[in-house]
Amino acid sequence: MALKGTAFVIMWHDIAAEADAEYNRWHTRQHMPERLDHPGFLRSRRGINRGLERQVYFTCYEGETPDSFVSPEYQRSLNNPTDWTRAVAPSFRNFLRMACTVLHTGGRGVGGGLVTSRFTLPAGRSEADAVACLGPVIAALEQHDLISAVHLAGARPGVSGGATSETALRPPMHEAPFDLVLFAETIGLPEAEAAAAAIAAAIAAAGFADQIVQPYAVAYTLERRDSR
Structure with a gap:
């Protein structure tokens, strides 16, 4: 399967302009390798799209299981x-994790590119219902000429929540929550931008109109075996 493991931590955010270059150095040289040293962390990728009005950055850490993100080491x-x-x-x-x-x-x-669509469940719909409803959408997107992989995941706020010394350093998180996220991969940012409308339309047609859809270029990828 395309994703490593059965869970991931996903993030969207901006960085203050004066700290942008330092953020990229830190994230590549220290932060990603540090995270990939933790048990259960398998692969990470950082995305960027400076053409977006907000949440220019995207990050995903793939893990063996949800427990990877609550380990004592982490x-x-x-x-x-x-x-x-x-x-x-x-x-x-504008941070959301x-x-x-x-x-x-x-x-x-x-x-080399990706599109994320995060959205909420309509009233009365369960996650299992949504997965069944989105099955044909995913199957069609997987055949799309611009798309190389499609992933769907359910939010687990109980796993990612909780105050830590690190969360206290960031401004408070006020972004709207979501229930499901569809994550489609492409060969590059132009293809991600071209595919974004089709992805949004397909998900909306399945009954999930409350979406935030964002395309990114993949700026950096690191796997566990490369982290040291």
């Missing part, structure tokens, strides 16, 4: 941020 890291993390974290803006359980994953490899 919690110890969150409560003992490095000096570099302490310097960069206050520059985060959520642990998710993978409900579907298909495709091979890692695309």
Whole structure:
């Protein structure tokens, strides 16, 4: 399957302009390798789209199971941020972080672009109902000429919640929550931007109109075996 493991932590955010270059250095040279050293963390990728009005950055950490994101080692890291993390974290803006359980994953490899659509469940609809309803949508998107992989996941706020020393460094999180996120991979940002409308339309036609759809270029990818 395309995603490694059965869960991931996904994030969208901006960075204050004066800290942008330092954020990219920190995230590539320290933060991603630090995270990939934790048990259960398998792969990470950072996305960027400077053409977006907000949430220019995207990050996804793939894990073996949801428990990977509540391990003692990870919690110890969150409560003992490095000096570099302490310097960069206050520059985060419009931040949203959520642990998710993978409900579907298909495709091979890692695309150079991606599109995320996050949305809520309509009243009276269960997650299982939504997965069944979205099955034909996913099957069609997996055959789309611009799309190389499609993944669907359910939000697990109970896993990703909780105050830590690191969360206290960032401005408070006020972004709207979501129940499901569809994550489609493409070969690059132009293809992601071209596919975004089709993805949004297909999900809306299935009854999920309350979406935030964002395309990104994949700026950096790191796997566990490359992290040291």
